Amino acid sequence: MGPAEGAQTLPKTFDPAAVESRIYQGWVDRGYFGADPARVKEGGDPYVIVIPPPNVTAVLHMGHGLNNTVQDVLIRWRRMQGRVALWVPGTDHAGIATQNVVERQLVAEGTSRDALGREAFVDRVWDFVGTTGNQILEQLKAIGCSCDWTRTRFTLDEGLSRAVREVFVRLHEADLIYRGEYIINWCPRCLTALSNEEAEGSESDGSLWHLRYPIPQESASSAEAAAAAGAEAVTRLGDGRWALTVSTTRPETMLGDTGVAVHPEDARYGPLVGLDVELPLAGRRIPIVADEYVDAEFGTGMVKVTPAHDPNDFEIAGRAGLTVLNVMTPAAAMNDEAPEAYRGLDRFEARKAVLRDLEDQGLLAGRDDHRHNIPRCYRCDTVVEPRLSEQWFVRMGPMAEKALAASKDGTVTFTPGRWTKVYEQWMENIRDWCISRQLWWGHRIPVWYCDDCGEVMVLREDPTECRACGSGGLTQDPDVLDTWFSSWLWP
Ligand SMILES: [Zn+2]
Ligand SMILES: [Zn+2]
Structure with missing residues (x-):
């Protein structure tokens, strides 16, 4: 084939779709995005980015396009330098945000969460996130993100759910999780507690x-x-x-x-x-x-x-x-x-x-x-009402002390450096974290109450009877955990 002949076969305009997916698949097939732990043992220098997991509420927007490109640039740069580079991908179940999207779909269909009941509603949300979650991962691939897809995680996966439960029980054993009366941000329409970030107004x-x-x-x-x-x-x-x-x-x-x-x-x-x-x-x-x-x-x-x-x-x-x-x-x-x-x-x-x-x-x-x-509910714009209620909390003081010390002694550093002060002020003025949410979508709180004697049990495994009185009448706490209770353990 002579040069003139070749020029004739080139399409008039470049069609990325015809080229990119083939090249991308080649990278995946040859295992370029994997990181072999054995190389670290042999003295390889690891470089790891854990993706901030996108919410499965909807497909990705331009903001994701930007921040994932930045991550991809960093990971590819280090990989080309010969570091053992690993980018861990995954998605976040996004508690209230996802529940609200599905609730709005149900309203449009003339039904509601309460009409469906808890189990059917949760199934319905699983269907929804199956679709959006996969689309999100496909979008990341379409923009060339070089994640190790064999390590893909979802915050409601079995493994992460076990981690959530283990951490809840351990923190409770260490007296770092407690139940108390507290004034919370409350949406009188959604009938749920909101974090400060969810109630900014x-x-x-x-x-x-x-x-x-x-x-x-x-x-x-x-x-x-x-x-x-x-x-x-x-x-x-x-x-x-x-x-x-x-x-x-x-x-x-x-x-x-x-x-x-x-x-x-x-x-x-x-x-x-x-x-x-x-x-x-x-x-x-x-x-x-x-x-x-x-x-x-x-x-x-x-x-x-x-x-x-x-x-x-x-x-x-x-x-x-x-x-x-x-x-x-x-x-x-x-x-x-x-x-x-x-x-x-x-x-x-x-x-x-x-x-x-x-x-x-x-x-x-x-x-x-x-x-x-x-302050207004970030989902429905209703004016937030401070409300007294029984909630579960993480006692943040003892943990913030360690996190603050790590910044003071240089174990943790910030880029740019001016954020050090913001972080340290945050740690110095930390308040206890309300982790219970009156929702159905998320990790259910692993606490059971005895219907007969009122015993409260915080457990790694589901109980069959009350440990105090032997009664079989047990009720699990109806609330789920704040979505950040799993993303703080990510991946
Ligand atoms: Zn609301
Ligand atoms: Zn009992």
Whole structure:
């Protein structure tokens, strides 16, 4: 074949599809992407990237195209240098995100998760992820990613599921996993707990309302003393009674107030600490307490405390010994702990009713425009409601100490270096991690409760009877683990 002849057989335009898959298959067939552990034993220098597993929620987007290309460049560069280069691929089951995609499909089909039931729903999600998961892996191949496909993993694989269970049990044995009451981010529509990242929301124009709580007649002289000392929150009502002013962006929560708080060193309010104030609309008296959390410089220096509906207030209540009173249902309507007039009202209807009734009683001091962050459910955009509930937690302090030490002593380094500070601040201010999710898609929590004696069992193997009383009536915890509980063990 002469040169002129060859030129004639070339297609006018380059068709990558006709060429790339053949070349790619050749690489795979000849085992170029594998890494032989024996070479490391013989002194080979390993270079390993564990893929951040893409969520099986949907096929890949351009962001994946970028970050996987970067990983591929690094791994191919090291491979060509003769290092024992290994890129481990796989996918993430992506708990709430995947469950929501399938739930939306069901709604479009005129049915629902509850209509299907737990088992059938989980089967349905498996069907869905079988399709998207395979497509994701095919997409990675199509852009040339040189992963060792013989090592492909999925976060719900049997092996990883065993690892998840083993780690849960071990951490529980080491007292690093516990069950506790806690204020969580809660979506009243999805009826599930959300992580901080899943409940970020955005800055929005809102209102700050100023509410007045009357001071009982017998404390009038203390109120007068506080007002004379410059206590801005203490003023007289039209009828001559003394009252406190507190401010809130969520007036309906006042129905669950169990105290008001000032800073212990705020001398203005000294005469009032330890006394009671009347909580309007609820017909209760609540105490005035002192707590370091309160910022004396902010507003009037006095805050209302709603322990069951605000994470900071929950902590104040713990320190000051205040009652925790939950006044809302899981769907964020007022429950039977709220005064009768508001029971059954949705939180936003209750807000209007509370403001109207306070106004009628001359106890609404005013309203200011207030721009603030309103957290929203990242799946459905519903305003998140802080909620008191029983959840499982990982005690992060002892682990963060080790992780911090590893950064301080140079065992772990960051590129670029400025992220070291971000990481260290994160470790220094770590909070316990809420790992339970009210979902069906994910690793079920390996805890069983005895229906007869209440024994709680955290186990590596499924039990057949209660270890305390021998009863066969056992119920497994219905929740699943946060999707990160498996990806933190990846691969
Ligand atoms: Zn939601
Ligand atoms: Zn029992």
